Amino acid sequence: MTITEPSARPSAPGSAPLEVDRAAVAAKVRRLSSAAAKRVIEPDVDVPGHVGDGQLLPDDLLSVSGLDLDLTAEQRRVLSREEVGSITNSGIAFEAVLEAGFALEIAYRSDMTDPRVEFLLHEIGEETRHQRLFIRMLHDIRPQAQHPLDKRLFRFFERLGVGQVIRRPAVLYALVLGGEEIPDLFQKRASEHPDTDPFVKAVNRYHRQEEARHLSYARAVLPEVWENAPAVDRFAVRRIVPRIIQGMFDLIVHPGVYEVIGLPGWDTWKQAKASPNRVALRHEATRPVLGALIDAGAIRKGRVPRPWRQLCGVDAHGEQR
Numbered sequence: 001m002t003i004t005e006p007s008a009r010p011s012a013p014g015s016a017p018l019e020v021d022r023a024a025v026a027a028k029v030r031r032l033s034s035a036a037a038k039r040v041i042e043p044d045v046d047v048p049g050h051v052g053d054g055q056l057l058p059d060d061l062l063s064v065s066g067l068d069l070d071l072t073a074e075q076r077r078v079l080s081r082e083e084v085g086s087i088t089n090s091g092i093a094f095e096a097v098l099e100a101g102f103a104l105e106i107a108y109r110s111d112m113t114d115p116r117v118e119f120l121l122h123e124i125g126e127e128t129r130h131q132r133l134f135i136r137m138l139h140d141i142r143p144q145a146q147h148p149l150d151k152r153l154f155r156f157f158e159r160l161g162v163g164q165v166i167r168r169p170a171v172l173y174a175l176v177l178g179g180e181e182i183p184d185l186f187q188k189r190a191s192e193h194p195d196t197d198p199f200v201k202a203v204n205r206y207h208r209q210e211e212a213r214h215l216s217y218a219r220a221v222l223p224e225v226w227e228n229a230p231a232v233d234r235f236a237v238r239r240i241v242p243r244i245i246q247g248m249f250d251l252i253v254h255p256g257v258y259e260v261i262g263l264p265g266w267d268t269w270k271q272a273k274a275s276p277n278r279v280a281l282r283h284e285a286t287r288p289v290l291g292a293l294i295d296a297g298a299i300r301k302g303r304v305p306r307p308w309r310q311l312c313g314v315d316a317h318g319e320q321r
Contacts, residue, residue, distance in 0.1 A: 085143025101166035
């Protein structure tokens with residue numbers, strides 16, 4: 001598949017008409033590139049330190065918050081470390097998918113002087129620095145949990161799915177928003193809580209300030225990406241992407257984490273993901289993704305597809321239920 005330059009295309013049924021000002025988009029992308037160039041943060045130098053030996057997240061930020069489990073202090077300490085390890089592993093893998101998609105987009109660009117190419121190169125560089133910092137955290141945490149879905153058949157379908165996503169820009173950018181907004185909320189809460197491990201706080205603050213540019217870029221280019229999206233990609237964004245994002249959210253802390261402290265993995269995971277605290281967190285994390293798609297003309301207020309309504313806890317107009 002070739003990623004072509006955006007061209008005029010009538011809005012598909014169910015999309016709000018939207019005039020894409022490509023010159024304004026290019027100007028914004030140049031500003032984002034300029035900001036990225038002015039502040040290059042090298043985590044090996046600028047984010048020194050290591051994770052401590054204690055509980056990394058406070059009780060109210062753990063996935064089991066609200067389940068009324070009788071856990072010892074040691075179980076909570078270990079669970080916090082396993083949860084941060086699971087989230088960190090997910091972040092490293094997700095950012096690798098973004099890098100692959102962005103690299104493919106650059107390879108298919110006919111004009112390498114396009115400001116979007118320059119920003120994507122900034123973003124790829126920033127993502128690789130994040131990954132190196134996350135790997136340092138994993139070395140400190142040494143998580144023991146085994147992902148129960150880490151099986152050969154699952155990996156086959158995962159690779160198949162990733163191959164499709166990175167070749168479909170509208171799908172990729174919708175997932176970029178989901179993959180950035182979800183950890184951003186996790187990191188916001190962790191970095192602002194007084195009982196979070198100091199180094200985890202520092203990593204979260206560092207990551208959020210750079211991811212803010214990445215979110216701005218995705219929101220800026222999404223309208224022109226959508227304008228050029230074929231029907232199958234539009235269907236995927238409206239019907240399949242919200243289910244993928246829900247899976248990303250639910251599995252960011254996977255069932256194996258609970259087994260490390262002696263809890264039944266799948267049963268605890270099912271209870272945790274369905275708890276009012278966790279559902280409210282999912283709604284808060286994903287509503288900005290739906291808002292960006294509405295702003296881009298991909299989804300029309302009054303016709304929000306059911307999968308998005310279920311994911312975000314909203315009605316057909318995109319309003320909170």
